[in-house]
Amino acid sequence: MATPLKDSFDAGVVAQIADGLPVAKDAFVAECLDGFDRLELKARGVRVAQVMHTHLHRDPATAIGQVASAIGPPLGFGYFAHSEFIGTYGLSAFEESMVAQHALTQVFTAEFCIRPFIAHDPRTMDRLYQWARDDSEHVRRLVSEGTRPRLPWAARLPQFQADPGPVLDLLDLLKDDPSEYVLRSVGNNLNDISRDNPQAALAVAADWLPQRGRLVRRGLRTLLKAGHPQALALLGYQDTDVVASAQLPARLQVGERLPIVVTLQGDGAVLLDLRVHYVKANGATSAKVFRGGEVTVQGKAHVRRTVSFAHHSTRRQYPGPHLIEALVNGVPHELAVVEVVP
16 A cells, blocks of 8 residues: 555654754654644644744744745655745735745745735735746746636635636736646646636637647646537537447456447547446446547547546445446447446
8 A cells, every 4th residue: 555645744854844944943843743643744734834833933024034944955745834834824924925935836836825815915916927927937837826716735716716817817928838837737727717617718718729739628628528519619529420339348346447448430530538427335426537539530440448446545436337438529428337346
């Protein structure tokens, strides 16, 4: 079994954090480690940030400067503590916090601690417009990643869910960034926007095409998986006579992997996805879509994919009939119902 990620933020990392700060090391570390083993990864960062608050200077601007001076050495997820401190205790020290986040994002990430500033201080967006032209790809990525309306592991930004306009203005500055690292974040942000404001995302995608097809595919992937007709049409996937079929076993055991060879027959450009209706603990089903591929079919084509029925940290497997479908340009084609057994 893989080592839990939280174990990478251990007592040794806490000691390294203390070494970079003007604190009484033994007392600082002892206070941080009280009950530390019971905490999950982000909660460990919160704990250390709280201890920082009691041990660093009482003036917020000075304390943020002390934290900023400690940014640099490799600490891995230990930098969750610095991020949490800046986002929680730095709001009244805007300039010092911006300097700290500019440094932090180049060794870890500041996508979490920038969000309280976005929510509470209008000056933050002006700073992000400046950072969109920064020499560092890490800082430019912070502009797009930090403004994601639905950033994983973070509180949502409801003002951008209601009106994504300010974020779209930033993404427009980054849509031709030379860094693939930044462009992936731009695509993720547009995909977040598409979930709350699909028409706004589609309008931007139409404006960005045809030169930025890869970026648009990433930004519209949720709509594409849902078979949204306008999203499919933008990328050239129209109605087609292509049909899908596959020969699949009638039974499969929990823990096994299912190889699937989808046969496509007909003519036309096809965006193929696979949709598995996984059985849940209560007997109901929940559909999950897996990317299949983009295929130009001329008569017949085959697409090979493998679907796992093993237990994962994010999904447990339960026995029962599992409907498996191919989505051909968003249109479902039943492939089989596979009985998954213990």
